[in-house]
Ligand SMILES: C[C@](O)(CO)[C@H](O)COP(=O)(O)OP(=O)(O)OC[C@H]1O[C@@H](n2ccc(N)nc2=O)[C@H](O)[C@@H]1O
């Protein structure tokens with residue numbers, strides 16, 4: 001079976017408090033971004049993972065796809081599986097690339113081996129692999145709160161908005177990014193702010209990581225400025241960075257902007 005684990009964007013992200021478990025509470029809206037890896041799972045005589053595409057830091061044994069397999073294997077009598085991941089989505093980008101792989105691995109193993117687990121059960125396995133992972137089980141726009149793994153459905157009218165995502169080749173670790181943010185109450189209710197015209201979002205839809213990280217990584221501010229200069233109606237850091245995206249409603253495609261190597265740019269529609 002072949003699946004295509006997509007990325008996500010955060011439309012707004014407020015870090016609202018420190019939790020007793022050391023994690024932070026947040027408020028954010030997650031939307032799927034159709035920038036995808038490819039993951040194949042086949043029955044086999046031994047469990048293996050092969051990798052192509054962007055190199056992934058760390059030992060293959062710690063890859064989230066294998067960790068998803070091991071997590072299910074602890075509870076179910078799973079046969080061996082041959083996994084192949086072709087990595088496309090940049091890592092340490094705030095796009096949830098690794099989290100998507102983990103959640104899609106759970107989903108594809110559930111299907112391949114006929115486990116019949118419902119979405120809620122897959123979400124609880126996903127939560128054990130990372131805060132962002134559970135979102136990718138249902139993969140629909142949600143208002144996320146607590147650790148970013150509890151969801152409320154949200155209806156957004158984003159159909160087909162042109163979007164440009166710019167990754168400056170800078171790996172920002174999620175833990176480092178959180179350590180730089182001082183939690184505070186949310187400045188706006190994202191559920192209502194995102195129902196207003198997109199042009200108003202720049203005043204109401206903020207990302208607390210952006211303010212905390214831009215002084216350390218000025219390139220993030222430069223990209224945001226370039227997106228606004230090219231006509232974006234809204235531009236922001238996604239998640240804990242380092243990818244910055246711009247939304248261009250009304251445009252067939254986002255305008256061309258030239259960025260130096262080793263930047264990676266994705267153009268498409270939400
Ligand atoms: C920044 C976001 O991408 C926003 O969507 C997510 O909150 C990050 O989620 P993630 O990459 O799945 O994060 P995890 O792999 O679970 O956690 C990595 C590290 O980030 C910090 N972390 C993560 C999530 C959270 N709500 N509070 C935290 O403080 C912790 O130090 C943790 O050790």
Ligand SMILES: Nc1ncnc2c1ncn2[C@@H]1O[C@H](COP(=O)(O)OP(=O)(O)OP(=O)(O)O)[C@@H](O)[C@H]1O
Nearest residue numbers: 057058063064091092093094095096097098099101
């Ligand atoms: N399939 C995978 N894809 C990417 N990273 C993986 C994967 N499996 C394990 N990892 C580990 O997770 C780390 C990346 O996590 P990190 O949280 O920084 O980025 P991300 O998952 O790409 O997206 P985000 O920044 O939104 O969380 C890598 O350094 C790597 O060691």
